[in-house]
Amino acid sequence: MDLRGGVKVRLEILRRVNAQSEPYLQVIEYTPKSKNDTVAFALSEINKGGYRDESGAEVSRIMWEHSCLQKKCGACAMVINGTPGLACGARLSEINKNGVIRIEPLRKFPVTADLMVDRQVMLDNLLKLEAWLQTQVKINERQAELAYDASRCLQCGCCLEVCPNFYAGGEFYGMAAGVPAARLIAELAPDDGKALKRGYDKHIFEGCGKSLSCKSICPAGIETDRMLARSNAAAVWKRIFGRCQKQR
Ligand code: SF4
Ligand code: SF4
Ligand code: FES
Numbered sequence: 092m093d094l095r096g097g098v099k100v101r102l103e104i105l106r107r108v109n110a111q112s113e114p115y116l117q118v119i120e121y122t123p124k125s126k127n128d129t130v131a132f133a134l135s136e137i138n139k140g141g142y143r144d145e146s147g148a149e150v151s152r153i154m155w156e157h158s159c160l161q162k163k164c165g166a167c168a169m170v171i172n173g174t175p176g177l178a179c180g181a182r183l184s185e186i187n188k189n190g191v192i193r194i195e196p197l198r199k200f201p202v203t204a205d206l207m208v209d210r211q212v213m214l215d216n217l218l219k220l221e222a223w224l225q226t227q228v229k230i231n232e233r234q235a236e237l238a239y240d241a242s243r244c245l246q247c248g249c250c251l252e253v254c255p256n257f258y259a260g261g262e263f264y265g266m267a268a269g270v271p272a273a274r275l276i277a278e279l280a281p282d283d284g285k286a287l288k289r290g291y292d293k294h295i296f297e298g299c300g301k302s303l304s305c306k307s308i309c310p311a312g313i314e315t316d317r318m319l320a321r322s323n324a325a326a327v328w329k330r331i332f333g334r335c336q337k338q339r
Contacts, residue, residue, distance in 0.1 A: 098123075100187050102133065104153065105195040106205045114202075118145040123183050130186075130194060131160055131167055131179035134206075154205035162310060165245025168252075169206050170195040175252040177310045178206075199251050199259055210248050216264040220290040222271050226283060234277045237321055241274030243311045250305035250315065256298050263298025266305040266315045273318035276325050288326040295319075296327050 099122045107114040119142055121133050134155055142150040157167040160179045167178040172186055172193050186192060200208035230238065250266040251257045257265035272291050275284065299319065306315045 098190070100133075100183050101191045102137075103191060103193045104206070105193075106153065107202055109204050110201060117150065119143075119150055120145070121183075126182070126184040128183050129179055130169075130171055130181040130183065130192065131157055131177075133183060134178065134194075154203075154207045156207050163245070165247030165310075168197060168245075168247040168249050168310075170197060170252065175249040175308060177247065177249075180310060197248055197252050199257065200248065201259075208248075210246070212259045213246055213248060213251070213267045216268045216294070217271060220264065220268055220272055220294060221286045222268065222275055222290075224275060224278065224284070226280075228278045228280060228283075230278050237277040237318070238274045240313060241270050241277070241318060243313060244270040244274075245311050247310060249308050249310055253304040253308045255302060255304070256300050261298075262294060264294045266309075266313075266318070269295040269299070269322070270313055270315065270318055272326075273322040276322045279325075281329075291322060291326040296323055 099120055102119045102121050104117050104119065105114055106117050119137060121137065121142075123133070124136070134153055137150055138152050144150055155167065155169065155178065157179065158164040159166075162177050162180045165177070168175060169178055170176075170193075171178070171181050172188055175197060178194075183192060194206065196202045196206045197208045197210075200210050200212065203209050244267070246267060248267055254265045256263050269291075272287065272295060275287060276291065279287070301316075301319070303316055306313075309315060
């Protein structure tokens with residue numbers, strides 16, 4: 092493994108002191124310690140202090156969220172060179188464009204400071220969907236496979252960032268709610284979870300345009316198209332088809 096320091100990169104970081112203040116761009120020259128340095132590592136190094144921006148001003152502590160630093164928790168999601176992703180998974184050597192890396196907060200959520208956003212709307216949407224099991228379930232291998240895949244959702248919000256149909260506070264909840272709902276729908280007994288299935292129909296099925304930008308961006312590699320197909324069948328088509336059968 093090559094641990095030599097890398098070539099200097101120009102980090103353009105969109106900052107803001109708090110939710111009320113105006114955003115500003117701060118440019119910091121950063122020399123990677125190794126070619127494996129990530130955006131998360133660079134932010135941590137800068138926050139140790141002693142860095143100056145291109146105007147010579149001392150760089151104050153950059154606010155950003157993180158926990159695992161292993162692409163497992165989703166906390167460090169931000170927009171890096173225009174694309175949402177995990178700061179702890181974004182290697183400077185692989186993502187810099189002619190030596191420049193632009194780092195911004197996610198845009199679909201209120202910014203609280205610098206790169207930190209308030210993602211409460213994702214939890215609120217899960218609560219509104221009643222995304223929990225009411226009874227104990229026994230699942231078969233096919234259900235378990237989908238439930239396991241869905242359980243890998245990090246609740247990072249990257250899928251919402253690229254979804255053309257999602258906005259915070261809207262009726263469409265996007266795949267950050269659709270994936271956990273898919274997990275539960277896969278586990279439900281056929282007649283269970285009526286409220287969840289109705290909520291899925293209204294807040295996921297009706298609003299999704301099937302553009303699948305969410306699939307290509309998901310840092311957990313979740314196949315959102317497969318989740319949608321299975322949940323649509325179980326929560327929507329079966330119900331509608333069942334109703335038609337009864338009316339005959
Ligand atoms: S589906 Fe993927 S992109 Fe969306 S919140 Fe879950 S892990 Fe993040
Ligand atoms: S398929 Fe398109 S509209 Fe549906 S959740 Fe994914 S990005 Fe949004
Ligand atoms: S810090 Fe947990 S995913 Fe990046």
